[in-house]
Amino acid sequence: xxxxxxxxxxxxxxxxxxxxxxxxxxxxxxxxxxxxxxxxxxxxxxxxxxxxxxxxxxxxxxxxxxxxxxxxxxxxxxxxxxxxxxxxxxxxxxxxxxxxxxxxxxxxxxxxxxxxxxxxxxxxxxxxxxxxxxxxxxxxxxxxxxxxxxxxxxxxxxxxxxxxxxxxxxxxxxxxxxxxxxxxxxxxxxxxxxxxxxxxxxxxxxxxxxxxxxxxxxxxxxxxxxxxxxxxxxxxxxxxxxxxxxxxxxxxxxxxxxxxxxxxxxxxxxxxxxxxxxxxxxxxxxxxxxxxxxxxxxxxxxxxxxxxxxxxxxxxxxxxxxxxxxxxxxxxxxxxxxxxxxxxxxxxxxxxxxxxxxxxxxxxxxxxxxxxxxxxxxxxxxxxxxxxxxxxxxxxxxxxxxxxxxxxxxxxxxxxxxx
Amino acid sequence: xxxxxxxxxxxxxxxxxxxxxxxxxxxxxxxxxxxxxxxxxxxxxxxxxxxxxxxxxxxxxxxxxxxxxxxxxxxxxxxxxxxxxxxxxxxxxxxxxxxxxxxxxxxxxxxxxxxxxxxxxxxxxxxxxxxxxxxxxxxxxxxxxxxxxxxxxxxxxxxxxxxxxxxxxxxxxxxxxxxxxxxxxxxxxxxxxxxxxxxxxxxxxxxxxxxxxxxxxxxxxxxxxxxxxxxxxxxxxxxxxxxxxxxxxxxxxxxxxxxxxxxxxxxxxxxxxxxxxxxxxxxxxxxxxxxxxxxxxxxxxxxxxxxxxxxxxxxxxxxxxxxxxxxxxxxxxxxxxxxxxxxxxxxxxxxxxxxxxxxxxxxxxxxxxxxxxxxxxxxxxxxxxxxxxxxxxxxxxxxxxxxxxxxxxxxxxxxxxxx
Numbered sequence: 001x002x003x004x005x006x007x008x009x010x011x012x013x014x015x016x017x018x019x020x021x022x023x024x025x026x027x028x029x030x031x032x033x034x035x036x037x038x039x040x041x042x043x044x045x046x047x048x049x050x051x052x053x054x055x056x057x058x059x060x061x062x063x064x065x066x067x068x069x070x071x072x073x074x075x076x077x078x079x080x081x082x083x084x085x086x087x088x089x090x091x092x093x094x095x096x097x098x099x100x101x102x103x104x105x106x107x108x109x110x111x112x113x114x115x116x117x118x119x120x121x122x123x124x125x126x127x128x129x130x131x132x133x134x135x136x137x138x139x140x141x142x143x144x145x146x147x148x149x150x151x152x153x154x155x156x157x158x159x160x161x162x163x164x165x166x167x168x169x170x171x172x173x174x175x176x177x178x179x180x181x182x183x184x185x186x187x188x189x190x191x192x193x194x195x196x197x198x199x200x201x202x203x204x205x206x207x208x209x210x211x212x213x214x215x216x217x218x219x220x221x222x223x224x225x226x227x228x229x230x231x232x233x234x235x236x237x238x239x240x241x242x243x244x245x246x247x248x249x250x251x252x253x254x255x256x257x258x259x260x261x262x263x264x265x266x267x268x269x270x271x272x273x274x275x276x277x278x279x280x281x282x283x284x285x286x287x288x289x290x291x292x293x294x295x296x297x298x299x300x301x302x303x304x305x306x307x308x309x310x311x312x313x314x315x316x317x318x319x320x321x322x323x324x325x326x327x328x329x330x331x332x333x334x335x336x337x338x339x340x341x342x343x344x345x346x347x348x349x350x351x352x353x354x355x356x357x358x359x360x361x362x363x364x365x366x367x368x369x370x371x372x373x374x375x376x377x378x379x380x381x382x383x384x385x386x387x388x389x390x391x392x393x394x395x396x397x398x399x400x401x402x403x404x405x406x407x408x409x410x411x412x413x414x415x416x417x418x419x
Numbered sequence: 420x421x422x423x424x425x426x427x428x429x430x431x432x433x434x435x436x437x438x439x440x441x442x443x444x445x446x447x448x449x450x451x452x453x454x455x456x457x458x459x460x461x462x463x464x465x466x467x468x469x470x471x472x473x474x475x476x477x478x479x480x481x482x483x484x485x486x487x488x489x490x491x492x493x494x495x496x497x498x499x500x501x502x503x504x505x506x507x508x509x510x511x512x513x514x515x516x517x518x519x520x521x522x523x524x525x526x527x528x529x530x531x532x533x534x535x536x537x538x539x540x541x542x543x544x545x546x547x548x549x550x551x552x553x554x555x556x557x558x559x560x561x562x563x564x565x566x567x568x569x570x571x572x573x574x575x576x577x578x579x580x581x582x583x584x585x586x587x588x589x590x591x592x593x594x595x596x597x598x599x600x601x602x603x604x605x606x607x608x609x610x611x612x613x614x615x616x617x618x619x620x621x622x623x624x625x626x627x628x629x630x631x632x633x634x635x636x637x638x639x640x641x642x643x644x645x646x647x648x649x650x651x652x653x654x655x656x657x658x659x660x661x662x663x664x665x666x667x668x669x670x671x672x673x674x675x676x677x678x679x680x681x682x683x684x685x686x687x688x689x690x691x692x693x694x695x696x697x698x699x700x701x702x703x704x705x706x707x708x709x710x711x712x713x714x715x716x717x718x719x720x721x722x723x724x725x726x727x728x729x730x731x732x733x734x735x736x737x738x739x740x741x742x743x744x745x746x747x748x749x750x751x752x753x754x755x756x757x758x759x760x761x762x763x764x765x766x767x768x769x770x771x772x773x774x775x776x777x778x779x780x781x782x783x784x785x786x787x788x789x790x791x792x793x794x795x796x797x798x799x800x801x802x803x804x805x806x807x808x809x810x811x812x813x814x815x816x817x818x819x820x821x822x823x824x825x826x827x828x829x830x831x832x833x834x835x836x837x838x
Binding site: 187 | 447448449455456457458462465466480481482484485486487506507508509511512513514516517518520521522523524525526527534546576577578579580581585589605606609610611644645646647648668671672673675676678679682693694695696697698700701702704705706726731732733734735787788792796797
């Protein structure tokens with residue numbers, strides 16, 4: 001661990017690699033496009049970012065990003081590590097971002113530029129406390145400390161538009177079926193027709209009523225995403241009603257908004273990654289999940305969406321496995337958060353997911369359509385998910401378990417076995 | 420103007436265009452990957468996003484983004500307009516973002532997806548007051564109401580690392596040379612060695628001292644970018660010291676962070692666009708400047724960076740002109756902010772810039788190296804910028820003016836005439 005910040009980029013350039021790397025280091029620290037007065041050797045020694053390593057990579061084969069200068073037939077690609085003096089910005093995520101992910105994406109010296117890793121020194125831990133609940137705190141609140149399986153959760157579907165009676169009916173069905181976790185959709189914020197305050201009231205009434213019968217209450221993540229000034233009020237609504245989780249769309253409020261909420265939250269923060277693709281899907285540009293997840297954990301989410309195996313989005317299973325591995329890796333020695341698997345999740349893929357990601361004791365697996373579209377209703381969908389994961393973890397074939405589990409059998413018939 | 424939100428996307432897909440467009444509308448409103456219970460016709464009628472138009476475009480010729488499904492040799496590209504019911508999110512920028520720019524960038528049905536325009540209904544104006552100062556308020560504070568030319572400004576260079584004495588010396592030189600505006604670099608936040616509070620104190624002391632001699636005080640934009648909880652305190656530091664502007668790195672604090680500051684600010688907010696390239700430079704993915712600038716104005720910046728003609732970054736002059744035109748276009752009938760031209764700006768391009776962007780009465784033109792690297796020092800650099808713009812606006816050739824302006828002559832010799 002360095003005392004400074006190490007940023008790793010994948011770049012492609014038609015310039016000599018050393019020169020392109022130096023442009024990044026200069027633009028993002030003490031330099032500008034011409035030498036200026038007062039840019040002394042002493043100042044550079046203290047403040048200049050420096051290129052620590054350059055490792056050549058195979059070319060991507062893609063045409064360069066617009067504006068790239070030079071003869072692209074001579075382009076080379078490499079992974080470079082740049083060290084930024086922490087004295088330039090201090091332990092401040094917003095100011096760190098301006099340095100390691102600021103203007104450099106616009107440099108014409110580069111035809112590809114991706115920030116693929118970021119190591120911050122321990123001093124960031126003095127400002128950013130990270131997850132207040134994390135894996136252990138979440139499982140404790142759900143009453144599943146020490147449980148082997150993943151937490152099983154779902155997203156309210158349809159995403160938006162349910163009225164109070166329909167939502168109450170759905171939540172009751174899920175709670176009675178023994179689900180661990182329910183979340184609002186990322187599209188469900190604080191809509192005028194059915195505002196958050198009313199949703200909290202309706203949902204918590206149902207959850208308390210069903211808990212009186214079942215003895216357990218699922219965690220419900222209320223999407224409190226909103227203007228910053230409303231976040232504390234929204235959180236307090238949930239807290240006052242006895243709720244146990246708040247959800248935030250990280251990119252809608254920024255890492256700074258998450259940190260603001262973290263300072264005021266008494267509940268686990270469920271971090272949704274909507275909009276991630278806008279700066280991550282191009283293999284030539286932007287910011288990789290490895291960086292995104294570190295920053296999200298630093299600013300204090302307790303749960304973080306990683307996408308899921310066999311998802312409906314663009315990422316391959318290998319990429320999803322890498323994301324989950326990244327979230328599980330210690331950050332500054334800790335910052336353990338719950339990887340949240342979602343998107344196209346169904347009981348039919350419990351076994352392949354288990355085979356790819358291993359011990360699911362820290363996971364939250366969310367199935368939206370995979371539960372709600374069950375021919376027997378959402379309650380049967382929960383049973384099917386639970387049975388599928390229990391089979392996977394205990395090494396039983398899903399098809400074998402389905403012989404004893406009509407709910408799982410119906411789900412497998414619906415979604416098919418995954419090859 | 421619709422009562423709903425209209426989002427315009429440029430997409431490429433190997434699926435039938437109508438089908439791909441419908442997937443976007445469904446994923447981002449009431450649908451999921453399978454039909455679910457309670458997704459009634461009535462619910463869809465009220466909440467479903469709908470495709471309003473599809474206009475075919477020529478193919479980009481680029482390979483599709485990763486994960487795109489289908490036979491790409493059959494791909495088609497189009498501009499589509501999707502209407503989102505405002506009842507789904509209300510007048511809330513963070514929740515609007517989750518809908519129009521959320522998961523859709525990850526859809527495998529698409530091999531290209533860019534959000535290129537966004538029209539919001541008047542109801543957003545009831546929550547987002549926009550710029551408190553804008554063009555008129557800024558020019559009034561600078562003492563240049565009614566002035567024909569652009570405001571001439573500069574960025575402190577070197578970006579970081581100047582100590583108190585050096586910064587004071589530089590600011591004094593610039594103030595005595597009659598500059599209108601000085602700003603911190605986006606890399607200069609609140610560093611431990613020379614924190615914002617001390618910077619504010621040093622700079623304002625100098626500005627007051629020089630104002631006693633000159634009778635005018637330039638506007639200084641202090642970069643107060645920081646964790647949200649510190650923004651109000653940072654602003655108050657500037658305000659209490661008699662400062663007249665605060666600067667924020669928009670993407671470091673998010674639109675929500677800017678709105679938070681706007682609610683508490685008594686000073687113009689100078690909006691820097693660092694990190695814009697991360698989600699905008701790919702022609703296949705992300706969010707275009709037209710959308711970015713509308714949101715930035717809505718949440719309340721008074722000045723907005725647009726890049727400049729002949730800039731050192733990737734954008735063409737045509738793109739920069741389009742950005743400035745976008746910022747000048749009324750938003751909800753107003754929201755007029757100062758377009759800020761920067762990046763590689765020098766006196767030598769005043770004439771071509773004027774030719775491309777017209778009446779500069781609303782502009783702020785920033786030259787960093789273009790002023791500081793002047794062989795006669797920063798003060799001479801300011802004189803050269805001022806003379807160059809005065810010549811451009813009055814229709815005099817720069818070379819002719821240089822015969823009467825030694826400072827401009829030296830600058831033209833340094834940076835050369837632009838073709």
